[in-house]
Structures are given as C-alpha cells and as structure tokens.
Amino acid sequence: MNMILTGFMGTGKSAVGKILAGKLGYVFLDTDSLIEESTGISISSIFEECGEEGFRQMEAEAIEAASERDKLVIACGGGVILNAKNIENLSRNGIIVNLYASAGTIYNRIKSEKHRPLLECAEPLKEIAKLLEKRKNFYAVNDFSFDTDELSASEVAEKILNHKDITAILKKGEN
Secondary structure, rough: EEEEEEEEOOOOOHHHHHHHHHHOOOOOEEHHHHHEEEEOHHHHHHHHHHHHHHHHHHHHHHHHHOOOOOEEEEOOOHHHHHHHHHHHHHHHOEEEEEEEEHHHHHHHOOOOOOOOOHHHOOOOHHHHHHHHHHHHHHHOOOOOEEEEOOOOOOHHHHHHHHHHHHEEEEEEEOO
C-alpha cells in the first residue's frame, strides 16, 4: 500500500510527504525529483526542451513505475491528475490524498521560487487562481482531502495520520 499526495504546487506535498514517510517507515518519492534524476536535467529545462506535453509523458512513465512499488509516500507533481491513466495506476495500490490551499497561500509559499515554469508570467497569482479553477474537478478525484492553509507540514501530516479511515486502510494494507 502506498500513500499518494496530489495537489497544486505549493500545497505542501513534498514537505508533508517526507514527514509521513518517516512516521510510516515508508520510502519518500517525489515524482518531479525522480524525473530530474532519470533525465539529468531540471523540470524547467524539460519544459523548455520538450514542452509540457513531453514533460507529461515522462511524468506518466514515472508514475507507472512508482505505482508498481510498495510502501511509498509519493508526492506527485501538480499536474499528475490531468492524466486519468496516472490516477488509475496510482489507485491500484494506494490511498490518494489531495492537499489544497487558497491561491493566496500558494502564491505566498512559492513566490520566491524560480523553478516553476507554469508561473513564469506577468501575474502569477492570477495564473494560480486560473489553474486551480481549471483543475478543480481533477483534484476532486481522491480518497481524502486536506486543507493546508494556515497549517505547518507537521500539522498536516498529523491530521492525515490521525484520520481514522486512513489508519484503518493502512493497517488493512499491512495484512
């Protein structure tokens, strides 16, 4: 059984995922990092050289490979949910947990980062709001959902680990 974290960039997937993996004794896997390691180039460079479509293909291959493994906490890139096959692969052996936050919170968390190719635009806050609206139905496909506004990564991880249904699923998966 794996725990899969989905959500828009800046919702805390990587930070929360690392904490969850440590507490569960699972391996942490970030799909964007996996792609960077396998290609030897940054996500920004992949977008420049291959476009978003090329990146999404690499992402789908990384998801397929990760979904074959067990006892992982997988932090997915924000656009993983755009491909139904990704969700199908991840669902076979995992709990999908969506992390969400308001556009303002996301913007404040990531505004100083320079490696967000989808936000290299004149008005990133407006772009965040637009993308959140465009993707909201995709992010709704999950087993559980948690608001990360006003919470630290540790607080979000505790909320997830203390959720009785998640605890029951994880225990059942160990048997």
